[in-house]
Amino acid sequence: MLNPGTRALAGLALLIGLAAPGAAHGPTRQKVTEQVVIDATPAAVWAKIRNFDALKDWHPAIAESPADKGNAVGSVRSLKVQGGGALSESLETYDDTGMRYSYRAKDGGALPVTNYTSTISVRADGSRALVEWRGAFYRGHPGNNPPPEQNDDAAVRAITGVYKAGLENLKKVVESK
Template sequence: MASTTASIDLPVSPDAVWELIGGFGSLPDWLPYITRSELTEGGRVRRLTNQDGGTIVERLRSFDHAARTYSYAIEQAPFPVAGYLSTLTVHEVPGTPGASRVEWSGTFVPAGVGDGEAEALFHGIYTDGLAALEHTVRK
């Protein structure tokens, strides 16, 4: 099993960041790569459309509003992995009132590629996504 994690510190309160990213259908609000998110099954499944018109289907596995975190699994996507599970979490930054740390992590089994290639792919997605989040909150 392979894994990767990316994080970013933002000069915005954890509650404000969570308000933006904490909804399972909220990716288009802060991630330009995702242009549409359609929720089904009572909000437990999201069908994402990317800029290229591709589809990604993800299932919510856990959600904790008080802890500002959720985890999801990919059910359908054009990625070379299986058993994908990802977690998005917003923390307080110790010693820095009003700031937040956002962590995006994932575990997966590479399929047809090496661990390093799969890790680099998702690390890039997470890093680019967090940079887009930073751009959104600084507007």
């Protein structure tokens, strides 16, 4: 049996615990994964996307994508978006043999995200290629009650749209050759 003082503390702890989920907290990390199967060998697909500066060659939204150190870890890719907007990304890992690389953008630039990390990879799917593009990020507005254009839903929609548009166009570009 709890004494009255202990009972009061337990009751207060319960009230605080119940209130905590509604209390202020920052954003949660969001994740997006998109895949496409391309009717080509993995090597043929990798040849199209392997260079860190090649995004402009297959993503319809990208006008320019120069990378200052090519495929060397630490290389910075400066993206210019068709119609305006920019984003800077740095190469974190590069595995030519494993057909994958990862990159990071601290500031989302043209996208409503922050602390964005992404990996794109190619692997065999029978005689075809499976391309997977995955990312993790926080919404663009770090505080509570973000505006609709910078909330979790907007961030997920934006990254999903980027990945889907890129992968659909990559499929078209590679399969048309």
